[in-house]
Amino acid sequence: MSTAHHRKKQPLLVRQQLLEVAARLASEKGMMAVTLDAVSGASGISKGGLLHHFPNKNTLLEALFDSLIERLDRAIEEAMRADPLPHGRFTRGYLRACLALRDQPQETKDWAQVTMVLLSEPQLRQRWRDWVRERSEEYVGTDSSVDAAVVLLATDGLWLADLLGSHEMDESAREKLVDRLIELTQL
Amino acid sequence: MSTAHHRKKQPLLVRQQLLEVAARLASEKGMMAVTLDAVSGASGISKGGLLHHFPNKNTLLEALFDSLIERLDRAIEEAMRADPLPHGRFTRGYLRACLALRDQPQETKDWAQVTMVLLSEPQLRQRWRDWVRERSEEYVGTDSSVDAAVVLLATDGLWLADLLGSHEMDESAREKLVDRLIELTQL
DNA sequence: TTGACGAAACCGTCTAATTGGTATGTTATG
DNA sequence: CATAACATACCAATTAGACGGTTTCGTCAA
Secondary structure (H helix, E strand, C coil): CCHHHHCCCCHHHHHHHHHHHHHHHHHHHCHHHCCHHHHHHHHCCCHHHHHHHCCCHHHHHHHHHHHHHHHHHHHHHHHHHCCCCCCCHHHHHHHHHHHHHHHCCHHHHHHHHHHHHHHCCHHHHHHHHHHHHHHHHHCCCCCCCHHHHHHHHHHHHHHHHHHHCCCCCCHHHHHHHHHHHHHHHHC | CCHHHHCCCCHHHHHHHHHHHHHHHHHHHCHHHCCHHHHHHHHCCCHHHHHHHCCCHHHHHHHHHHHHHHHHHHHHHHHHHCCCCCCCHHHHHHHHHHHHHHHCCHHHHHHHHHHHHHHCCHHHHHHHHHHHHHHHHHCCCCCCCHHHHHHHHHHHHHHHHHHHCCCCCCHHHHHHHHHHHHHHHHC
């Protein structure tokens, strides 16, 4: 009937699009606004199509979270490759990956916002716990000093502050802060 | 008809109870589970009664957030009163207030969880931004060093980690971490 | 090269339950 | 008795998701 049916089939693209729309919704309007109807409507994909890719809402949210963690992993890996010093490398990678967010296009920022939104759903927290534990075990040799822990936590705080728009500070203050954090990873 | 009607009228108590139930729901099941029906059902107060105290859902959420900030303020104030050193006093108060959460009864932890859940709702973020700005202006004289900023951010990170149950560490590691954070506020 | 065919990708509709909210009570309290 | 503090009964809208249909795609035989 409609032309929608005749659209070329591109499962991966559609899936990706659905996740992005869900991310934007969560980011802009909060968790309560992420409904199947809203995602379907805003993406132009029918509800049936949406439920074909994600058999239920929970699966959609989990996929969203996984996709998010993938992005984070890639960003960290990239930052770590450019870092010659082994000691504290992961901590700096984590810090720089989070810092880089500020200069990213809105679309990427949406994904960051989503982290926080998703963490507020108890069912998704375990995934985050797992991720943290895996990393902390992997980099126990290079990133387990007290100061590294301080920096990791401060990075989370900074990430939170960026997302919420709290802790406004001018560029020079921010630079000083970041320099200090980097310095702490090298002690 | 039912005895509920004959219950003694205690507006303040009922209001408090409604907020607590909402907090527990948000904490345990996430934002999406906080519905008027759920709050009403779990509290034993009718929906009409609930909507008498909070004319709409948004008002309920805002009241929840405000109540939360009050608690935080009181905890910080208390910690600050026990701190003789002016320099970095607010930062330490903030840190200690957040640390104290771990040893609180579940009910209080629920309230902490709620912070995160509520922050994920865009409409409530402004309130948090205001709070942060007010504090940072109030304590600009004693708590604006770079290291204080690091500690404030790390405290947020630690708070987040406690809430999410990530970053598991043994007691000695935690002690070392806290000692280091306190030390940083004194530099 | 073709074409048949099963599976995957999507669409549109329907529904039972739940949602936030209103309207109208009833009871207690000052 | 006036008003605040509740309760009960509703309502329109939205919700998650089940279902059956239609179209495209990969593949493999001929």
